[in-house]
Amino acid sequence: DAKTTQPPSMDCAEGRAANLPCNHSTISGNEYVYWYRQIHSQGPQYIIHGLKNNETNEMASLIITEDRKSSTLILPHATLRDTAVYYCIVRAYTGTASKLTFGTGTRLQVTL
Amino acid sequence: NAGVTQTPKFQVLKTGQSMTLQCAQDMNHNSMYWYRQDPGMGLRLIYYSASEGTTDKGEVPNGYNVSRLNKREFSLRLESAAPSQTSVYFCASSEGLQGFSPLHFGNGTRLTVT
Numbered sequence: 403d404a405k406t407t408q409p410p411s412m413d414c415a416e417g418r419a420a421n422l423p424c425n426h427s428t429i430s431g432n433e434y435v436y437w438y439r440q441i442h443s444q445g446p447q448y449i450i451h452g453l454k455n456n457e458t459n460e461m462a463s464l465i466i467t468e469d470r471k472s473s474t475l476i477l478p479h480a481t482l483r484d485t486a487v488y489y490c491i492v493r494a495y496t497g498t499a500s501k502l503t504f505g506t507g508t509r510l511q512v513t514l
Numbered sequence: 515n516a517g518v519t520q521t522p523k524f525q526v527l528k529t530g531q532s533m534t535l536q537c538a539q540d541m542n543h544n545s546m547y548w549y550r551q552d553p554g555m556g557l558r559l560i561y562y563s564a565s566e567g568t569t570d571k572g573e574v575p576n577g578y579n580v581s582r583l584n585k586r587e588f589s590l591r592l593e594s595a596a597p598s599q600t601s602v603y604f605c606a607s608s609e610g611l612q613g614f615s616p617l618h619f620g621n622g623t624r625l626t627v628t
Contacts, residue, residue, distance in 0.1 A: 438617075445518070445604050445619025446557065489556065502617065503573070504549075504556035 406490045411509040414484075420477040422508050424490030427471040433492050435466060436502060437475045441486040446504070449475065449488075480512045516540055518620035520605050526626045527595045535590040535623050537605030544610035546588035547572075547617065548580060550601040557604060563588055565610065595627045 407425040414420040426435065437449040450457055450464045452473075457464045463476040477484055489507040521536045539546065544565045549557040549572075559572030563582040577599060579591045588607075592599055603623045609615035 443602065443622065445606070445621050446617070447619070448616030451616075503559070506554065506556050 406492055406505055408488075408490050408505065408508045410506070411511070413511050413513060414477075414480045416481055416512050416514055417479055420480040420484065420510055420512070422475040422477075422488050422490075422510065423472065424475070425472045426490070426492045429470050429492050435464065435473050436491040436493060437462070437464065438489045438491065438502075438504070439484075439486040440489070440507070441483075446489065480510075482512050482514070484510065485512045486510060518605055518607055518618055520603075520620035520623050522623060523621070524624045526628065527592075528628055529596060531595050532591065532593050533595065533625075534592075535603055535605075535625075536587070537589065537620060538587045539605075539607040539618070540586065541607060541609075541618065542585070543607035543615075543618070544585070545608045545615075546582065547606040547608075548578075548588070548590045549604045549606065550574065551604060551622075552601050560590065560603075592625075595625075597627045599625065600627045601625060 434451050434453050436451040438446040440446045450459055450462050452464045452466055454466055466473045487507040487509050489504050491502050493502055518539045547562040548560040551557045558574045560574055560578050561572050561580040563569045566585045569580050581589045604619050606617040606619045608617050
């Protein structure tokens with residue numbers, strides 16, 4: 403599995419966009435980028451995933467660079483409830499896609 | 515819709531004691547997983563069950579056993595607890611290993627071994 407690098411922490415003002423970066427320079431052609439978040443010791447929650455096209459759902463947008471070596475998760479209007487640890491994971495979209503390896507993630511603090 | 519339910523929420527054991535962590539899901543998912551999370555670390559996969567009747571080791575299986583009792587339930591057993599097993603344990607489920615399906619997690623069992 404490709405290794406990911408995320409900043410350990412970030413701050414964001416409420417109502418502003420939160421842009422969380424992730425580097426995955428060793429990503430392979432068949433590997434997807436997944437994002438999960440964990441709110442204060444609850445179980446992690448799936449946010450979004452993508453291969454090479456940008457993706458958007460009701461929670462967030464995922465922007466993947468053309469060379470696929472990095473990506474950015476965007477929360478368009480962050481709220482206090484978005485304070486959490488965000489995990490970027492790279493894994494092949496195979497029959498074992500759900501065997502995800504979680505790193506230490508980025509702790510996002512949303513403030514008033 | 516309860517999703518993934520874990521019991522107990524908290525447990526304190528003495529070294530050498532045994533216990534079973536219970537997990538049940540009501541989403542008719544085929545695959546289930548056990549992770550542990552230690553302070554400052556990410557989640558590490560202990561065991562998983564791709565479908566009813568099958569189980570496989572994950573990244574850190576030593577000291578644990580699992581049972582896929584039926585499609586709904588997947589239990590994790592510590593036969594002889596050690597302080598190194600103090601952790602938060604998360605159970606998760608997904609529709610299956612065929613194609614992408616996101617993991618759905620329970621809210622964890624916080625285990626302390628003294």
